[in-house]
Amino acid sequence: MKSIEDQIAGAIEAMTRAERQLASHILRHYPVALLGSVTALAKAAEVSSPTVVRLAQKMGFGGYPGLQQAVRDELEARLVSPLAKHDRWAEAAPETHMLNRFAHAVLGNLQATLAQIDHAQFDAAVALLADPKRRIFATGGRITLPIAQYFTTHMKVIRPGVELLEPVSNAWPPAMLEMQAGDVLLVFDIRRYENNVLQLVEMAAEQGAEMILFTDPWVSPAAAHARYRFSAQIEVPSAWDSTVAIQVLVETLMAAVQSLTWEETAARMKRLEGLYDRARFFRRGK
Numbered sequence: 001m002k003s004i005e006d007q008i009a010g011a012i013e014a015m016t017r018a019e020r021q022l023a024s025h026i027l028r029h030y031p032v033a034l035l036g037s038v039t040a041l042a043k044a045a046e047v048s049s050p051t052v053v054r055l056a057q058k059m060g061f062g063g064y065p066g067l068q069q070a071v072r073d074e075l076e077a078r079l080v081s082p083l084a085k086h087d088r089w090a091e092a093a094p095e096t097h098m099l100n101r102f103a104h105a106v107l108g109n110l111q112a113t114l115a116q117i118d119h120a121q122f123d124a125a126v127a128l129l130a131d132p133k134r135r136i137f138a139t140g141g142r143i144t145l146p147i148a149q150y151f152t153t154h155m156k157v158i159r160p161g162v163e164l165l166e167p168v169s170n171a172w173p174p175a176m177l178e179m180q181a182g183d184v185l186l187v188f189d190i191r192r193y194e195n196n197v198l199q200l201v202e203m204a205a206e207q208g209a210e211m212i213l214f215t216d217p218w219v220s221p222a223a224a225h226a227r228y229r230f231s232a233q234i235e236v237p238s239a240w241d242s243t244v245a246i247q248v249l250v251e252t253l254m255a256a257v258q259s260l261t262w263e264e265t266a267a268r269m270k271r272l273e274g275l276y277d278r279a280r281f282f283r284r285g286k
Contacts (some may be wrong), residue, residue, distance in 0.1 A: 003217045034071045078191040078218035109233035113245040125228040130260040135183040139165040144188035181208025189220035
């Protein structure tokens, strides 16, 4: 079943001008925009209250209260505990081997994720990361920090000026000293969203950093500060969510940056291999 966010995005072309303006505001601030009153949403989107009600009706929710309830149900689903999530999966699981069930879920996640990626936004994010005048920082939460580490390990080879930000408060101030307006912060944040990640993002936004967010279908609160946002499907038959689709997006992003910076990247890789050889870092096969 499509998320409410996807339903709104998919119907935007058939909307009136005022409805498109409202829908765009909702998508930029989803799901927070839909948690307030009709009046508050209409004022924030600079449309009339009847436009809000009409859009909710057109989307098949009967009215604004129905739309709000559907959003609340999504929020409840994304905050469900790992134990409750496992019970839900186990109850509905088909009688097949876990290898097949898990692989089917992951492949479905990947297909659904790639189908909804805006190619123009992806290319713009790549250009941002390839810009040598911008420093790049990356961070994540308890589960997603290893993806940020993986990203920085490879990006340090592709180009200079790349740094990992550990999501602990005593590591932020030194990084903020180096961060300048126009630098890029790559953020990984999936449910259950962590306050320390959001705080770091807010501080980076105050410094004028450009944010690229990788999140899930229910969208991290950090999206309010993101210039580019990519939502990946993460549900699998497990107590934990899958980050495979995010990992594929990250590897694709790095490959695209490498393509744009290949002349410099190739020279950096050659120098690095020479250093590895001198240090006898890798064992050679017989």
